Amino acid sequence: MDNKKNKGTKMKKIKIIHLFAFLFFFTLIFSCTKNQNEKPNINNNIIIGFSQIGAESAWRTCNTQSMQEAAYHAGIQLLYANAEQKQENQIKAIRSFIVYQVDVIVFVPIVQSGWDNVLQEAKEAGIPVIIIDRKIKTTDESLFTAFIGSDHIEEGRNAARFLLKKFNDEQRNYRILEIRGTEGSSVAAGRSAGFRQILKTDKRFTITASENGDFLRSRGKEIAETYLKKDKDLPFDILFSHNDGMTLGFLDVLEKTDIKPAQDLIIVSVDAEQAAIDALKDGKINCVVECNPKLGNPVMKTVKMLSEGKTVPKITHIPENVFTEWDDLSLFPLRGY
Numbered sequence: 001m002d003n004k005k006n007k008g009t010k011m012k013k014i015k016i017i018h019l020f021a022f023l024f025f026f027t028l029i030f031s032c033t034k035n036q037n038e039k040p041n042i043n044n045n046i047i048i049g050f051s052q053i054g055a056e057s058a059w060r061t062c063n064t065q066s067m068q069e070a071a072y073h074a075g076i077q078l079l080y081a082n083a084e085q086k087q088e089n090q091i092k093a094i095r096s097f098i099v100y101q102v103d104v105i106v107f108v109p110i111v112q113s114g115w116d117n118v119l120q121e122a123k124e125a126g127i128p129v130i131i132i133d134r135k136i137k138t139t140d141e142s143l144f145t146a147f148i149g150s151d152h153i154e155e156g157r158n159a160a161r162f163l164l165k166k167f168n169d170e171q172r173n174y175r176i177l178e179i180r181g182t183e184g185s186s187v188a189a190g191r192s193a194g195f196r197q198i199l200k201t202d203k204r205f206t207i208t209a210s211e212n213g214d215f216l217r218s219r220g221k222e223i224a225e226t227y228l229k230k231d232k233d234l235p236f237d238i239l240f241s242h243n244d245g246m247t248l249g250f251l252d253v254l255e256k257t258d259i260k261p262a263q264d265l266i267i268v269s270v271d272a273e274q275a276a277i278d279a280l281k282d283g284k285i286n287c288v289v290e291c292n293p294k295l296g297n298p299v300m301k302t303v304k305m306l307s308e309g310k311t312v313p314k315i316t317h318i319p320e321n322v323f324t325e326w327d328d329l330s331l332f333p334l335r336g337y
């Protein structure tokens with residue numbers, strides 16, 4: 001990457017980018033604002049343009065911090081653009097990164113479709129693109145260099161596998177309420193698909209309702225308010241929620257009723273935020289499937305490999321755990337998010 005620019009051009013570029021990012025995003029964050037006592041290897045030759053979705057959950061906040069901290073420690077400059085949950089803002093940010101010739105573009109696609117044009121522009125500008133966390137739908141895989149993130153289909157499968165294990169010996173039927181993540185995102189599609197894949201051969205389980213919760217705690221609460229009417233029987237046996245924020249919102253309402261969480265209603269959640277692990281320890285959730293937000297180090301490693309002209313893996317899935325009510329909960333280290 002470095003061969004195409006001399007040092008003077010690079011310094012000019014850095015200044016222009018500073019100005020641009022300040023004016024247009026108001027959120028330019030240099031990773032070196034953190035941990036002032038630690039000394040990173042300064043390598044100001046690499047600049048990443050990073051388009052993040054927003055800050056809809058504790059998971060997302062940790063994901064952003066992980067990118068910023070890893071960039072700082074790697075001595076890489078990170079231009080951060082917060083898209084405030086809008087795909088159009090992400091496309092604008094990516095276009096601006098192209099205009100200012102960053103070395104690598106990293107982005108979290110809020111939804112799967114609609115990226116081909118802007119990625120074609122990045123390709124024509126010779127800027128490698130690393131997609132993190134969520135995947136895109138494209139017929140041209142050459143439009144991105146690498147994907148780094150979770151296997152969301154496997155997360156859905158793990159949620160379902162927990163239910164099969166829990167109800168191994170029982171012959172009754174189970175009604176499931178699913179609360180999905182953002183419509184059109186690969187993560188919601190993946191978790192739904194993996195969950196159904198495992199349960200479809202077992203006639204005891206029926207998904208009787210599936211609601212869009214948009215990964216928001218407030219939506220989890222609203223959905224609970226819709227279904228948990230005081231004078232009515234509990235209409236579900238199982239809650240499968242695509243993230244902890246929505247699960248915790250649902251619990252906020254559930255705890256005001258006589259329904260016992262994790263007993264009258266079996267609860268399976270995804271992310272493994274500290275608050276959800278605490279709820280698991282308190283016997284309010286039965287299973288939490290981990291989704292690992294700490295993608296910063298693998299991303300910086302990949303960026304450095306690219307800068308050295310090395311070939312990088314096309315798809316990297318981060319290993320993840322499943323935490324259940326059967327685990328020795330005293331062994332769980334703090335999650336950090």
Ligand code: AHR
Nearest residue numbers: 057059060187215243291
């Ligand atoms: O894309 C990952 C998902 O996005 C996480 O499960 C959720 O909490 C976040 O908002």
